[in-house]
Amino acid sequence: MDAIRIEHLSKHWGDVRALDDVSFEVPKGSLTVLLGPSGCGKSTLLRLVAGLDRATSGRITIDDVDVTRLPPHHRRISMVFQFYALFPHLTVAENITFGLRIRKADAKARVDRLQSVASLLGLSSLLERRPSQLSGGQQQRVAMGRAIIAEAPVCLMDEPMSNLDAKLRNEMRAEIHGLQRQLGITMLYVTHDQIEAMSMADQVVLLEAGRGRAAATGRADDRDPAGQGAGRRQHGQRHGLYTRPGSGLRRVG
Numbered sequence: 001m002d003a004i005r006i007e008h009l010s011k012h013w014g015d016v017r018a019l020d021d022v023s024f025e026v027p028k029g030s031l032t033v034l035l036g037p038s039g040c041g042k043s044t045l046l047r048l049v050a051g052l053d054r055a056t057s058g059r060i061t062i063d064d065v066d067v068t069r070l071p072p073h074h075r076r077i078s079m080v081f082q083f084y085a086l087f088p089h090l091t092v093a094e095n096i097t098f099g100l101r102i103r104k105a106d107a108k109a110r111v112d113r114l115q116s117v118a119s120l121l122g123l124s125s126l127l128e129r130r131p132s133q134l135s136g137g138q139q140q141r142v143a144m145g146r147a148i149i150a151e152a153p154v155c156l157m158d159e160p161m162s163n164l165d166a167k168l169r170n171e172m173r174a175e176i177h178g179l180q181r182q183l184g185i186t187m188l189y190v191t192h193d194q195i196e197a198m199s200m201a202d203q204v205v206l207l208e209a210g211r212g213r214a215a216a217t218g219r220a221d222d223r224d225p226a227g228q229g230a231g232r233r234q235h236g237q238r239h240g241l242y243t244r245p246g247s248g249l250r251r252v253g
């Protein structure tokens, strides 16, 4: 079953076709990476899936339910944004549980979930700090904690590591990957970085100038966590698609 299905989705801002007839599927429990250059419509697509903007046309289903017109809080989705604005005046613990408090989860459940998420992310000793007292990587973990504590079955990540240096990005890739597996969530992860896409993804969907029909799928058992496949990659014939021969990556559109 596909957790998320995008069907003929378009979003126009006046004359700008941010998305133009995009269709693809995100299998349940997969880490699907949406890859494309800056300005190609990646954030637009995530915001439509999250319900933060309204599609011009097309359809989005989650677990076979049409959510195209549903408000964000009825979609059971969590999201990590590119600029993961943490609340500077709140502690790490308060930042992580912010959404739960808004949803009025009971206090005991909140504490239990906070403790398990903090330990999962290595934040247990930092819960009373404020964001300004954290490193970039720690702030990133807080943003992820805020998303995963909601226990939503679908998590959207919009270039969540663009503020981090290369070394940290490498570490966090493995960490995000591990979390996604451990929690069994369906993740749609946006990046413009091909290496990042290839090293994390079960499936890569290419988005180019608002068109998403060029897509490639990978296999869960064919990961390349260290990125060793980079040297073996060759250009696809159209749009600079990168494929790995014999890897299960292939163009599907």
Ligand code: ADP
Pocket (backbone or CB within 6 Å): 013, 016, 017, 018, 036, 037, 038, 039, 040, 041, 042, 043, 044, 045
């Ligand atoms: P990406 O995330 O891939 O960098 P975006 O989805 O942010 O790309 O943007 C895709 C296109 O849509 C760009 O041309 C951008 O300028 C345009 N766009 C995005 N949001 C808006 C908006 N709120 N109003 C007008 N144009 C927008």
Ligand code: MG
Pocket (backbone or CB within 6 Å): 042, 043, 044, 082, 158
């Ligand atoms: Mg973007």
